[in-house]
Amino acid sequence: SEEVLLYLSEFESLIEAGAGNGYWAHLIEERGVDIQAVDIEPAYETYTRVESGNVLSDYDIRDRPVLMVWPPCDNDMAYDVVRSKPSHVLYVGEPRGGCTATDPFFDEVEKHYGLVAKIDLPSYVGVHDNFYHYVRKV
16 A cells, blocks of 8 residues: 555665565665565565575664565464564564464564554455554563
8 A cells, every 4th residue: 555655665774574576675665765675585586676585594683674564374484573673563464363474473562562553454355454563662
């Protein structure tokens, strides 16, 4: 949604964990944000440069804003990211119990982060994803 992209354009720089084909990173770059898109296995064809790597071991994400779009619900990638203590977690996905992220991710976010923004996204029937902006508590 244009509203979310405008919101994200307020950040000077971002890192996207699990960027896949880099579609979101491309749209954010178009708005002048310096975004580093990273994925363990980037897609063969991408919209922008997606670096091959592990955002947790290859990058220092402490105190950085991290974007995750539809992180998987069958592994702990999103949970591992929030345990690394980024300053901001920018999450696009379903709430707890949905088909994105895991319960440990939501536990960690509820314990160590505060929700500062939620933007509804247009979704397919039966999908309830939104944009959430969490800031780490001091």
